[in-house]
Amino acid sequence: MPRSTGWKHWDWVRLYGINMALANGAQGTETSPEHRFSTFVTVVSSVSVRTKIMGIVLALTGVLGFSITLQVRGTMSETLLAELDNRGHSVVSDLAARSVGPILAHDLAGLHTLLQETLANHPDIRYAFVVDSSGRVLAHTFAEQVPADLLALRPTETLGQEAHIHYENYEGTIHDFQMPIVIDGVGAVRLGLAETRLQRIIDGVTRRLLLTTLVVAVAGILAAIFLTWLLTRPILDLVRTTNQVRSGDLATRAPHWTDDEIGELADAFNQLISELQSSQETVAAKEEARSHLLSRLIEAQEDERKRIARDLHDDVGQALTSTLVQIKLLQQSSKGESTLAALSRLRGIVDQTLTTVRLLSRQLRPSTLDDLGLAAALERYSSEFISRYPNLTVDLHCDLAIRLPATIEISLYRIIQEAMTNVARHSEATALSVLVTTREQRVQAIIEDNGHGFNVAETLRNKSSVGLHSMTERTELLDGNIQVESSSDGTTVFIEIPLESSP
Structure with a gap:
């Protein structure tokens, strides 16, 4: 079927874009431009600097290469097809002029020879034939006869008109030219030129351009790898130094690789570490x-x-x-x-x-603490504690296989004494348990009650809460740890002191 000569490859690109837009619109709001842009920003933000730089290089190389390829292909297609049309018009005009003599002389063999020579001299020509005013074929270049559907493209009443149409066959697009013979009423010359050779040329140039783009992309990747190595090496060193400083290693320093802004940043960071x-x-x-x-x-x-x-x-x-x-x-x-x-x-x-x-x-x-040790002193204190607070039951368990150092004994005694006093005065508890034991060169104590609890963080911020601060200071002086957990169901104090901390 004939097709318009104005249909170019850009029309196919626009049609593809319209179809993609319609397809995306049918998918709902999840593929809206805002959603896709947000997803793109999230993905780009999550990758490393090296990946970003290489992505920029590849994107620029790809966009530039494909843009140039499309522009060159489009320009070549327009130029070569225009040249093909001009050549077809020139050849068919020449045939029409040269066919007058053989037709008037009824020299069909000479007319056939003229068509064959023209076919041989022009590789783009696929056929040529001459018809008289009634549409009868006088000479042609086909092996057998002119196809009927080819003759049907040009009605007999149009033989006196100059025309140029396109149609598709197994070879692709054929440019069909018709030129009336200069003597009115004699007939017309039909000439068909194929785009096959031109498309091969265009495809070859396109392949070379794409290959060039690929080579440039590979070179760009190599350059990007080297560039990212130069750019990110000091940055990665800064990150590594930052992590070491965060872990407590203040002796580390960021190396000074370059004298640019990154080098100045490394120097400033090193100065900050020193300070x-x-x-x-x-x-x-x-x-x-x-x-x-x-x-x-x-x-x-x-x-x-x-x-x-x-x-x-x-x-x-x-x-x-x-x-x-x-x-x-x-x-x-x-x-x-x-x-x-x-x-x-x-x-x-x-x-x-x-x-x-x-x-x-x-x-x-208590003299018992100096004479008999922590366990006996706590037993004595618990007895007196129960006599002073009869509504509070105390469960004391001391499992000390060895006598503790004096500094640990007196500090732990004061901590437990303070904790028990706080329970009696503030918690409204009815039961109190105290556990003291040694394990792996550490002495541990747990004081637990069933009172109403308190806000530990707020109490620690309150400078007037001397008891809890005193317990914390005594524990830390012995390189120990104290942890207080409190809720509406009660309070638990965990104390752990290394035995090596004592002098």
Whole structure:
């Protein structure tokens, strides 16, 4: 069938684009431009810098190569097809002029020879034939006869008109030219030219351009690999240095590869590490001094408690005991009932005061802790604790195979003492359990209650919460760990102290 001469390869490209747009539109909102762009940005953002650079190089090379190929192919197609049309028009005009003589002389053999010579001299010509005014074929170049469907393309009444049409056959597109013979009423010459040779030329040029694009793309990939290596090597070193600094290694430094902005960034980062290292060393020195001062302060506090407890026991306790003895002697020598009653009341007051002084002495520094160790001291303290808080049951379990160092014993005793006091004063608990054990050169303690709990983070932020801060400081001074977990069902305090931390 004939087709329009204006249909170019760009029309096929536009038609393909329209079909793709319609297909994408039928898929719903998930393939909308916004969704596709968002997906593209997400994918591009997640890849490495090397991949981005190589992707840019490949994209530019591919777009440039294919654009040039399409432009060259389109221009060549238009130029060669226009040249084919001009050549066909020229050849058919020449045949029409040269056919007059043989036709008038009724020299059909000469006319046939003219057509065969023309066919041999022009490789694009597929056929040529001459018809008279009635449409009868006078001469042709076909092996047998002119196909009927070819004759049907040109009605007899159009033989006097110059025409040019396209149609498709097994070889592809055929350009059919018709030129009336210069003498009116004699007939016309038909000439068919194929695009096959031109398409082979165009396809060959296209293949060479695509091959060139491929070679350029490979060269671009190699250049991109080298370029990304140059660009990303210092960046990767910076990332590696950053990770090492994040893990605590402040001795590492980023290498200075180049003198550009990345090199300046590496120098600035190294300067930042140096300043951070200096600041950390200063903080560590201050923290060490603070810890040493706090340790000496606690040690002095314990020594002072021990001295006061000893003074209470030895001096005040002995004085109260002597007072009781004197009161007893007075009771034996006195005979008045009023005097005996007064002495009895005085004896009760002194006896209660003596009991209080002894309890205060044990609280300041229990002699059991120094003489018998942590387990015995906790047993004694638990008994006194239960007598003071009868509504709170205490389950104490100490599994200590060895005697702990004195510094650990006194610190752990104070921590457990503070924890138990906090439970009694603030948690409204009815049950309290204390577990102390040693495991793998570490001493562990767990204090757990069934009270209403509290907000641990808020309590730690509250500077007035001396008890919890004191427990934390005592634990950290011994290189230990303390963890407090609290909820509406109760509170649990985990303490772990290495035995090697003691002097």
